[in-house]
Amino acid sequence: MIHGLASHGFTARRLAVLMGVSESGYYAWRARTPFPRALRRAWLTRLILDIHQESGCAYGYRRVTQELGRRYGIDIGHTTVEAVMKGAGIRGQAGRPHEQAPPEGARTAPRRWVVDVLAVTTLQGPLYTAVVLDTASRRLIGWSTAATAHLGLVQHALMAAVTRAEPAAQTALEPLPSCSFTERAGSLQCAPVRATVGDWYDHALVGAFWDTVHRDLHGPTPWPDRQSAEDRLSETFDRFARQASAAPPAQPSTP
Template sequence: MAEEGFPVRRILGILGVSESGYYAWRERTPSARELRHTWLKQIIVDIYSSSGSTFGYRRIRYEIGRRYGINVSHGTVELLMGQAGIHGRSGRLNGHVQPTIARVPNRRWVVDVFTCETSNDTLCAAIVLDTTSRQLVSWSTESRGNSHLVDRALDKAIAHEVAADSIPGEAKGNIAGFAFTDRARNLRCGPAYGITGDWYDHAVVEVFWENVRRALADHKGAKNQKRLEEKLPEIFERFACQK
């Protein structure tokens, strides 16, 4: 109503909402749950559209798991479909709908996990790369590679994309879809099901890691774990800023 030009103070008086409370709500930073729901909602809408507006919440939940390896409850999918104003058609579907990847124009993500060997231990890094611009979207590091390492990197990528929009908590258009590299799967950091990157995705990842190795070679003591933990984020930050 405020966007339509109605006086904010008068609307708040009618609704019984305090003016300070309204502005605090409007400026509030979205929570991690809100960001994830915004991201999932865009995936749901994309799958629904690719099905010819026929899939219900059960089939959409199945497709989210099959395409992206994401485990989400039926209730969450049904809730987000309701918020998006979409619903499935009754009856069984005939034929098979070809999978598509939700994406913003000219962007697709690829997720990789790399183990950096040090003199006394290892350091694992999960990265999310935009394969079209070949830029680093987000990353996370820890001593062992696991699904939580990847989840943190993806959550940061999601938060980055939502925060880039002018309206907090709202994603515009279709967000980037993502695939996992063979290396992430072999390290058991990727889901058993989901999209595997193609030869181009893998080539982009290898070029990125080659640049990282060159940058690390310029730092003495980079083979020491503590030193590596300090320098690797600095290098990632530099690559992320080159946009």
């Protein structure tokens, strides 16, 4: 409550006194890192709200569940989606979903994300690295690493992408993009069968990205251990993200 009122111009100190709490306790609460479960819940809520809005508020929890799998490769139960929708105060409309036309301008996402997973060779074994690239700006917006390839690896990368993109999406009042997966991600069983496979442009974009990464790394082949490879990749990805934030949006090329 203090956080909400403070955003409207009231001082945190005055509000804390009125509500009988300490100002330092309020700031400690604000700085506290959310638990992973809370972050995942917020992430799912944002995706579900976008899908529901794009459908013209017609989709119920069953169709939303299908769209989560098709667009983002998220394998989740109907019960969880129903609970999230109920908590967000939204529900589907009665009747067949396709009979309700989505509002004009919300039928297609303005851009798309492509997800890829690459195995980096180390003497300890492969280090699997999932990346999320924005096809419009051709920029890296999310990544994750793990010693094994699994769906959770991709979901962590997507969560990072949603967290990074959310402020801009809220400002522009635009839905989050849908996702496609590379064939390599599918072959590593990091993309469900229902997920959309990327086209030639997606694969070319991913190939150019990894070419840039390999030129930038200048590391040993193979890396001595997973930790050294992960540290160097994180350093490189962080730099790419900072450069992308400082640069103007890329303009799409025309033939």
